[in-house]
Amino acid sequence: MHTQxxxxxxxxxxxxFYFAFVGMFSPYWALYLKSIGFGVxxxxxxxxxxxxxxxxxxxxxxxxxxxxxRRLMVVQLAAALSALAYCGVFFVDQFWGMLLVLAAxxxxxxxxxxxVEATTLTYLGKRSAHYGxxxxxxxxxxxxAVLGLGYALDYIDIRWLLWVGLFIMLGILLFSHLIPHVPVxxxxxxxxxxxxxxxxxxxxxxxxxxxxxxxxxxxxxxFYSLYLVEHGYSKSAVGMLWALGVICEIGVFFLMPWxxxxxxxxxxxxxxxxxxxxxxxxxxxxxxxxxxxxxxxxLHAATFGSFHASSVALIHHFxxxxxxxxGQALFGSITYGAGGMLxxxxxGPLWQHWGASVMYSMSALAALLGVLLMRWKLRSVEGHSSR
Numbered sequence: 001m002h003t004q005x006x007x008x009x010x011x012x013x014x015x016x017f018y019f020a021f022v023g024m025f026s027p028y029w030a031l032y033l034k035s036i037g038f039g040v041x042x043x044x045x046x047x048x049x050x051x052x053x054x055x056x057x058x059x060x061x062x063x064x065x066x067x068x069x070r071r072l073m074v075v076q077l078a079a080a081l082s083a084l085a086y087c088g089v090f091f092v093d094q095f096w097g098m099l100l101v102l103a104a105x106x107x108x109x110x111x112x113x114x115x116v117e118a119t120t121l122t123y124l125g126k127r128s129a130h131y132g133x134x135x136x137x138x139x140x141x142x143x144x145a146v147l148g149l150g151y152a153l154d155y156i157d158i159r160w161l162l163w164v165g166l167f168i169m170l171g172i173l174l175f176s177h178l179i180p181h182v183p184v185x186x187x188x189x190x191x192x193x194x195x196x197x198x199x200x201x202x203x204x205x206x207x208x209x210x211x212x213x214x215x216x217x218x219x220x221x222x223f224y225s226l227y228l229v230e231h232g233y234s235k236s237a238v239g240m241l242w243a244l245g246v247i248c249e250i251g252v253f254f255l256m257p258w259x260x261x262x263x264x265x266x267x268x269x270x271x272x273x274x275x276x277x278x279x280x281x282x283x284x285x286x287x288x289x290x291x292x293x294x295x296x297x298x299l300h301a302a303t304f305g306s307f308h309a310s311s312v313a314l315i316h317h318f319x320x321x322x323x324x325x326x327g328q329a330l331f332g333s334i335t336y337g338a339g340g341m342l343x344x345x346x347x348g349p350l351w352q353h354w355g356a357s358v359m360y361s362m363s364a365l366a367a368l369l370g371v372l373l374m375r376w377k378l379r380s381v382e383g384h385s386s387r
Contacts, residue, residue: 010178011139017171018113019138023145024165025050027225027242028153031235034226035158044348046098048341051214053106055337061111062329066322071119072181075112079176082108083169089162110337112176113197114328119179122324132253132309139250139305143243150239171226180213194319194326196351203318205377205386209273210311211337212370216276216363217303218343219350220283227356231287245300252305265310265317270374272307275299276367284360303367311335 033043050197061221065071085108088101120134149164173302197203228238259268279299286292311331343363350359 007123007180008134010175010180011116011123012134014116014172014175014179015135015138016141017168017175018116018141020141021109021165021168021172023142023246024149024161025240026170026221027146027238028149028158030222030226031153031229032158032161032378033098038095038098040352041348042095043226044222044344046095046102048101048218048344049102050106050110051218051337051344053103053337053339054110055333055341057107057110058329058332058337059326062114062326063114065325071115071325072176072179075115075119075179076176078108078111079173082111083166083173085109086165086169089165105152109172110332112172114332116179117312117328118316118324121312122316123180130257131313132273132305134254135309136250136253139246139253142246144249146242146246147239150236150242153235153239164219184323192323193324194330197318197323198330200318202377205373206314206318207331207334209269209370209373209378210331211339212366212373213273213276213303213307214335214337214339215343216280216366216370218340218345219347219359219363220280221340222344222347223351223356223359224283226372227283227287240296244294245297246303247303248298249305252301253309256306256309259306260313265314266308266374266378268310269314269378270371272302272310273367273370273374275302276307277364277371279303280360280363280367282365284357288357340356 030043030047033046038046061074068074082105085101085104088104089098092098092101121131122135124130145164145168149161152160198207223237225242228241229235233241254313263271276299279296279302282292282296282299286296312328315327315331316324319330343366346362347359350362
């Protein structure tokens with residue numbers, strides 16, 4: 001028989017490789033696209049393909065997982081097909097070919113994470129406050145990728161990025177077959193249509209606030225590396241700045257049990273959004289001040305770390321039983337999918353016509369709207385159920 005420790009490392013391994021791919025793709029793929037001749041608007045469109053698919057695909061895969069009752073089989077199928085689709089990047093260097101390859105890759109790659117999130121929270125049960133300790137291994141994977149590549153790309157051709165991505169994809173595929181089967185417990189809401197849960201005012205407000213946070217991060221994930229390089233930062237410095245943010249994120253993941261003993265989940269989420277306002281103002285207007293750029297990256301602890309942990313826990317609070325997969329899938333679709341897509345698509349024209357400072361100011365405004373939405377509808381949710 002396998003122990004809980006065995007299960008922990010199996011799930012943690014999947015997170016490690018899944019977010020190592022993010023650490024390869026988000027900071028450096030735009031640099032690769034620029035190296036093969038794409039312009040700013042084309043890069044913005046291509047980098048937005050992934051969030052488009054994260055908007056469309058997870059709900060379909062979540063429905064399939066809940067309907068079939070075979071969540072892990074769906075994760076394994078998605079991992080295999082995403083690895084196969086990724087191989088296409090070796091053969092295309094034109095816009096439409098790259099668009100199609102990234103669309104296929106993202107359609108399958110984005111399927112698995114909401115299902116694994118649901119598996120992790122089911123596995124933890126009443127210990128869901130410790131979700132961050134498992135999820136932190138995804139952050140470690142991100143750091144290994146972003147730091148390693150940041151240094152390596154100062155010395156090697158950026159086309160080696162393609163082979164790194166393939167290795168990571170094979171790691172995702174391997175661990176998709178090692179994740180344990182965790183039975184889903186029945187819940188009194190199982191017979192309700194999922195739309196009834198979604199249409200609750202508090203759930204709509206939660207989705208809205210999370211959408212706005214992802215919208216705010218669209219310019220960050222699309223153009224932050226290019227923005228820093230244009231202001232004189234080396235690729236290794238870019239990698240270190242990305243890694244600093246994620247190191248702080250890991251710290252918050254481990255602090256989440258303590259935070260959840262002293263504040264409700266909506267309070268944590270609201271403060272995360274408020275700190276995002278400050279962070280994007282600093283990025284937009286103080287990029288030439290290294291101390292303030294460093295401080296802005298420290299704030300990633302809030303704008304992603306505590307934001308993600310508290311929002312995932314709130315989704316788990318509202319979507320129970322057989323609705324778990326679809327709840328996490330809807331969260332991924334609306335937040336990192338629709339929000340990230342719109343943020344990425346708007347970032348290219350904003351930068352091109354008004355400059356990066358205005359672009360990041362719009363990010364700050366989106367986060368501020370999220371704060372107002374949280375204060376309006378979600379103050380009354382206790383959110384302590386996962387202590």
